[in-house]
Amino acid sequence: MGALSSLRVLDLTQVLAGPYCTMLLADMGADVVKIERPGGDLIRPNPPFLDDPEAEAYGGYFQSVNRGKRSLELDLGDADDREAFLSLVERADVVVENYRAGTMEKFDLDYETLRERNPELIYSSIRGFGDPRTGETDRQGQPSFDLVAQALGGVMEITGHPDGPPTKVGPGIGDLFTATLNCIGILAAVYHRERTGEGQYVDTAMYDAMLSLTERAIYQHSYTGEPPTRRGNSHPTLFPYDAFETADGYVVIAAFGTNHWRALCEAMDRPDLAADYPDPESRLGNRTHLRAEIADWARSRATDEICSLLEGRVPAAPVQNTADIFDDPHVRDREMLVPVDQPGADGSVEIAGNPIKMTETPPRPRGRAPLLDEHRDELLGSATEAETDATEAADD
Structure with a gap:
């Protein structure tokens, strides 16, 4: 029934x-x-x-x-x-x-x-x-x-x-x-x-x-008077929130919360980034520089390695194709x-x-x-x- x-x-x-x-x-x-x-x-x-x-x-x-x-x-x-x-x-x-x-x-x-x-x-x-x-x-x-x-x-x-x-x-x-x-x-x-x-x-x-x-684009236009346009995989107000190329694919990382940011910097062995950019405003204002730092780190590592380093601490996941989905026990x-x-x-x-x-x-x-x-x-x-x-x- x-x-x-x-x-x-x-x-x-x-x-x-x-x-x-x-x-x-x-x-x-x-x-x-x-x-x-x-x-x-x-x-x-x-x-x-x-x-x-x-x-x-x-x-x-x-x-x-x-x-x-x-x-x-x-x-x-x-x-x-x-x-x-x-x-x-x-x-x-x-x-x-x-x-x-x-x-x-x-x-x-x-x-x-x-x-x-x-x-x-x-x-x-x-x-x-x-x-x-x-x-x-x-x-x-x-x-x-x-x-x-x-x-x-x-x-x-x-x-x-x-x-x-x-x-x-x-x-x-x-x-x-x-x-x-x-x-x-x-x-x-x-x-x-x-x-x-x-x-x-x-x-x-x-x-x-x-x-x-497209609710986000509607309120952004109303608040700013500017029509939003394409930003790739990034987010207009949150950072880091993006896809990064790895040694064997792509991974997404959503570490815009300060606790997640600190955990990401620890996994990257970059305590200096956590100290220099301690709040969301500083990270968002320096997103181009910081994205390059994360991209360099991710590019030299396998997707599974990155996900293992971040598991349970930072929202992250591999970019899967349907073959991966069919093999996923969760599914x-x-x-x-x-x-x-x-x-x-x-x-x-x-x-x-x-x-x-x-x-x-x-x-x-x-x-x-x-x-x-x-x-x-x-x-x-x-x-x-x-x-x-x-x-x-x-x-x-």
């Missing part, structure tokens, strides 16, 4: 932001029904594959963010399929979609229409620029992807090295962070409905989410790599686990991603049975 085991979610989303949001709900036990357009989610055929793409039902991208869901293929422009969808809406708790603003209106399946069929429904949308219901702007209706959101929201301007171009963050945070915030909004709406019986519209925009994520102990079946291949694959840990109702991936339309009979069959039961009750 998951914490959300009584929640039924109709998921009309595709690609990344929406599916990640509903994946979080599925991991926590919600029954997530993935309503797919004819041909399925656009990302189903995206690589990587284990073997022959022709023999596989979907690639790793789809598997990772659609695990534990049920699939139903519907053409919302078809009258019968539209009615099938509405029959599911009547028994659903949440509908989630990530179309452009106005798309659901074209199918006559907007929030207001669905609310007539289910007054307690929670309707949630993820869009690049939000929905007019929560604040109308001239950008709504424009397409957006992670790269666009990171660019507009200020993330790219503060990411990268000072002498390099604006750089996107590696993971698709424009999608993932927006999805996480949307999931929080849905859960808040569910809690509100439990207390009041009232459904509502939940709207999360990618542009808005990136502004929230296994925390169940952050989870095996799931891969249709069309001989064997299972591993995907990222759920970082939310709960003692009584632990979230976890609840099986592989679905095949397209895999659950049609059980979903529409149950809808037909519910309609028959309702008719019989009325006749009685």
Whole structure:
């Protein structure tokens, strides 16, 4: 039993932001029904594959963010399929979609229409620029992807090295962070409905989410009047807080607290630095000189040696690649790599686990991603049975 085991979610989303949001709900036990357009989610055929793409039902991208869901293929422009969808809406708790603003209106399946069929429904949308219901702007209706959101929201301007171009963050945070915030909004709406019986519209925009994520840049601009820009791996107000090249890789060191600074200087056998720069202000004011001193020390030592010298005294860690992550016992102990079946291949694959840990109702991936339309009979069959039961009750 998951914490959300009584929640039924109709998921009309595709690609990344929406599916990640509903994946979080599925991991926590919600029954997530993935309503797919004819041909399925656009990302189903995206690589990587284990073997022959022709023999596989979907690639790793789809598997990772659609695990534990049920699939139903519907053409919302078809009258019968539209009615099938509405029959599911009547028994659903949440509908989630990530179309452009106005798309659901074209199918006559907007929030207001669905609310007539289910007054307690929670309707949630993820869009690049939000929905007019929560604040109308001239950008709504424009397409957006992670790269666009990171660019507009200020993330790219503060990411990268000072002498390099604006750089996107590696993971698709424009999608993932927006999805996480949307999931929080849905859960808040569910809690509100439990207390009041009232459904509502939940709207999360990618542009808005990136502004929230760049909170440091926003307040810095407000306080100083200057737009922050790229600083590499360093921090604008804390030092040392940076990545340093080692003899065999890179290590990050975060020793901005005076106790950490003293421990770092001791490990470097440089008591003079601890004495000459005893407070955060002096260290920050002389960061160029001090960074060079730390860089010289780190460059001649192996990453493991540095981490051993600093372990337990200074926040430090190696910069790991995914091979290192797969070998890390901590990751296994925390169940952050989870095996799931891969249709069309001989064997299972591993995907990222759920970082939310709960003692009584632990979230976890609840099986592989679905095949397209895999659950049609059980979903529409149950809808037909519910309609028959309702008719019989009325006749009685």
